[in-house]
Amino acid sequence: MRTHGWSGSAPSTDEEAVARILDAAGNAIDARGADFSITDVARTLGVTRQTVYRYFPSTDALLQASAQRAATGFLDRLAAHLQGVTEPDEAVAEGIATALEWLPEDKHIGLLLTPGRAGAFSQTVTSDVALQFANSMLRRFDVDWGARGFDDDDLDELAEHLLRIIQSFVIDPGRPPRRGPQLRAYLRRWVGAALTAEIAVEPTC
The missing domain is CATH 1.10.10.60 (Homeodomain-like)
Structure with a gap:
């Protein structure tokens, strides 16, 4: 060199x-x-x-590489925060809420998940890089997804859904914005409930 x-x-x-x-x-x-x-x-x-x-x-390639480098530390902190949370609905609700709370203080992950810079990564929140991040996030939870009936395709779809929810809250936090216990209650009711219902469905013969 x-x-x-x-x-x-x-x-x-x-x-x-x-x-x-x-x-x-x-x-x-x-x-x-x-x-x-x-x-x-x-x-x-x-x-x-x-x-x-x-x-x-390009600058965008450098932005992407820097954000991906920072993602590991973010995911490690999130996994530590959620250690011991084994129920899928609770883990996803707390994971989304915590990510939303941490995003304003973590400019690197904000670049990875929230479109803003013209041409950066992708103009959609469901870019390959963002989906990989969300999938890694789910798999670091203390949830035995397989035992709960979720396969890889299910987790791929759940990762996409998680990103869409995060994006919607970033774009419009609400009036007034939900925070703390109120945000978590909302996510448990409307996001976590879908996972609970999915687990409750018995396979048909």
Whole structure:
């Protein structure tokens, strides 16, 4: 790999270069959300834009990679928060409510789940990246989905439904917005109830 630039301290491998670019992009997202460019990142690192483009062909590609990198930490925190919640309706209601509460403080995951930057990832909340995130979220819950009768296709659909609910609350939180216990009661009644009904359905012979 090339060693020019990098403020006099060039990375020794391409993997290190990518990590340093993502670190710089992450700091820029923390400071300005999606309102940054390849030029900003290159200036921070002491390299040319062409150097950054060798690893990420566009600002949107860099945004996506940075958001996906942050997703693991978000999912780890959410799984820890929901540890011991084994009922599907309770887990999904609490998961959605907690995600909605954390999103304003996590600009990286906000970029992943809520369309806003023109052309970023996808103009729909159900982009492949967002669906993968939601599916990972469900599978980290302390719920034995298989024992409750949910297969992989069911979880794929549930992940999509979860994303659509999150998007609707982000776009229009309500007047006044539901928060805390009120939000959780609403989600248990209208989202959790669907899962409870699905579990209660006995297979026909």
